[in-house]
Amino acid sequence: MPGMQMPQARPSPGAQPAASPPTQMNMPGMNMPVPQASPSPGAMQNMPGMDNMQGMGSMNMGPLMVMMANDMGVRVGSSDTNIISMGAMGSGTSWQPSSGPMHMHYKIAGDWLLMFHYNLIVGMNRQGGPRGVTKLDSENWFMPMAYHKLGKGTVQLRGMFSFEPFTFPPGGSPLLFQTGETYKGQPLIDKQHPHDLFMELSAQYTLPVGERGTWFTYFGYPGEPALGPVAFMHRASALENPSATLAHHLQDSTHISFGVLTTGFAYRWFKLEGSIFNGREPDENRYNFDAHKWNSRSARLWFMPNKNWTMQVSYGFLRSPEAQEPNTDIRRATASLQYNRPFHRGNWAAAFVWGRNHLSGGGENANLNGYTAESTINFLDQNYFYTRLELVDKNELLRPSDRALLGITQAHPSFRISAYTFGGVRDIWNTDKVSLGIGSDVTFFSKPSILDRVYGNNPVGWKLFLRIRPGKMDMSMHGMHGNMGAPQKPPSNP
Numbered sequence: 001m002p003g004m005q006m007p008q009a010r011p012s013p014g015a016q017p018a019a020s021p022p023t024q025m026n027m028p029g030m031n032m033p034v035p036q037a038s039p040s041p042g043a044m045q046n047m048p049g050m051d052n053m054q055g056m057g058s059m060n061m062g063p064l065m066v067m068m069a070n071d072m073g074v075r076v077g078s079s080d081t082n083i084i085s086m087g088a089m090g091s092g093t094s095w096q097p098s099s100g101p102m103h104m105h106y107k108i109a110g111d112w113l114l115m116f117h118y119n120l121i122v123g124m125n126r127q128g129g130p131r132g133v134t135k136l137d138s139e140n141w142f143m144p145m146a147y148h149k150l151g152k153g154t155v156q157l158r159g160m161f162s163f164e165p166f167t168f169p170p171g172g173s174p175l176l177f178q179t180g181e182t183y184k185g186q187p188l189i190d191k192q193h194p195h196d197l198f199m200e201l202s203a204q205y206t207l208p209v210g211e212r213g214t215w216f217t218y219f220g221y222p223g224e225p226a227l228g229p230v231a232f233m234h235r236a237s238a239l240e241n242p243s244a245t246l247a248h249h250l251q252d253s254t255h256i257s258f259g260v261l262t263t264g265f266a267y268r269w270f271k272l273e274g275s276i277f278n279g280r281e282p283d284e285n286r287y288n289f290d291a292h293k294w295n296s297r298s299a300r301l302w303f304m305p306n307k308n309w310t311m312q313v314s315y316g317f318l319r320s321p322e323a324q325e326p327n328t329d330i331r332r333a334t335a336s337l338q339y340n341r342p343f344h345r346g347n348w349a350a351a352f353v354w355g356r357n358h359l360s361g362g363g364e365n366a367n368l369n370g371y372t373a374e375s376t377i378n379f380l381d382q383n384y385f386y387t388r389l390e391l392v393d394k395n396e397l398l399r400p401s402d403r404a405l406l407g408i409t410q411a412h413p414s415f416r417i418s419a420y421t422f423g424g425v426r427d428i429w430n431t432d433k434v435s436l437g438i439g440s441d442v443t444f445f446s447k448p449s450i451l452d453r454v455y456g457n458n459p460v461g462w463k464l465f466l467r468i469r470p471g472k473m474d475m476s477m478h479g480m481h482g483n484m485g486a487p488q489k490p491p492s493n494p
């Protein structure tokens with residue numbers, strides 16, 4: 001966690017928690033006495049990325065939530081050894097480094113643990129070149145979550161909503177070289193489609209299995225199957241970047257699937273999971289619930305060796321994902337690596353993602369690859385620099401008239417596009433509750449020269465935006481490991 005200090009001396013396994021527990025903990029909006037009885041020193045040891053926490057002292061906060069030196073966890077059932085790290089929760093059932101920043105509100109209401117995340121971006125979006133336009137638009141999502149003990153396990157309910165169907169220009173948000181999904185029956189080109197009003201409505205049930213294992217089942221309508229990396233809008237490495245990845249439809253586009261059932265098993269640092277789901281992309285009507293057969297499937301393996309790293313490999317078979325080409329199936333392979341390193345008054349998050357679609361059917365076979373490298377650095381609390389570098393194969397960039405113009409007879413000519421984004425954000429107003437930032441970025445593209453006639457020689461994208469989200473949780477908990485009396489982090493308000 002940002003601001004976190006690792007203990008000077010690593011306690012030996014089985015060491016007792018700090019002999020004199022502090023009387024207060026330093027959580028925003030919370031000032032509560034530490035329970036007199038410390039939990040067993042073994043608590044947290046099963047938390048992925050938490051192996052060094054043993055004996056560092058953790059704290060029960062009601063029946064569900066547990067706080068450790070630098071993370072929060074949700075207890076699985078009544079277990080002391082099976083804890084779900086909140087920092088590690090990505091989209092769907094994905095994992096990201098548990099040491100990453102958390103921007104959310106939470107509340108304990110009776111036997112329920114409630115959380116709320118959101119991200120709202122409003123800005124000017126200018127895409128250059130002959131195909132470019134300039135628009136005002138807003139990317140946004142809102143995500144309430146709730147946890148409750150049920151039987152021997154813990155149930156998680158989650159909703160995710162986006163108002164992009166109302167806040168994007170017709171068809172989508174301008175983004176050069178972006179493709180995927182449709183508008184008025186035509187494939188979208190140079191536009192990022194809006195996300196559905198209902199992006200996720202899901203329930204997950206997790207049961208402890210022995211001391212260190214958990215078994216879980218997740219149902220979403222809509223929801224996210226076990227395929228691909230953490231969806232881009234949830235990745236710590238992309239939190240400041242308002243744009244979608246150009247490789248979205250080669251990597252994480254299944255994050256909104258209307259009908260998903262996933263089950264899996266986690267043991268220490270590993271998680272293996274499989275899904276059956278409806279692989280058809282969301283239709284143009286962004287406020288309804290789509291219904292198609294659940295005849296797609298996927299499997300994913302996670303590895304989280306410590307609190308700073310996660311990686312996954314996954315494979316999925318998507319039956320007829322595109323309404324426009326119902327006879328085409330996709331076999332998607334992905335691999336990703338995420339890293340986060342907290343440091344004094346900031347953190348560095350990075351990700352590398354590869355995804356490949358193998359298209360088959362309709363008399364065509366093709367392989368499309370997408371590579372994405374992202375990095376976001378937060379320093380001196382209020383400042384962020386980010387970058388995203390992509391290399392993506394695109395085969396839907398040309399309309400029939402474009403192909404005629406360029407003398408291309410192939411129906412789906414594929415072009416390798418590169419995109420290089422550099423941007424920055426500065427928080428201009430921060431409280432424990434809310435953070436308002438102003439940011440800007442620029443994206444350069446490169447492409448085969450045959451596309452110069454439709455895209456111009458050097459098209460550039462440019463954005464200027466305001467970003468509102470919950471304040472960053474201060475997880476430093478100075479009191480929890482002998483740092484009582486250490487100077488408090490300076491307030492982050494300017």
Ligand SMILES: [Cu+2]
Nearest residue numbers: 195248253255
């Ligand atoms: Cu999406």
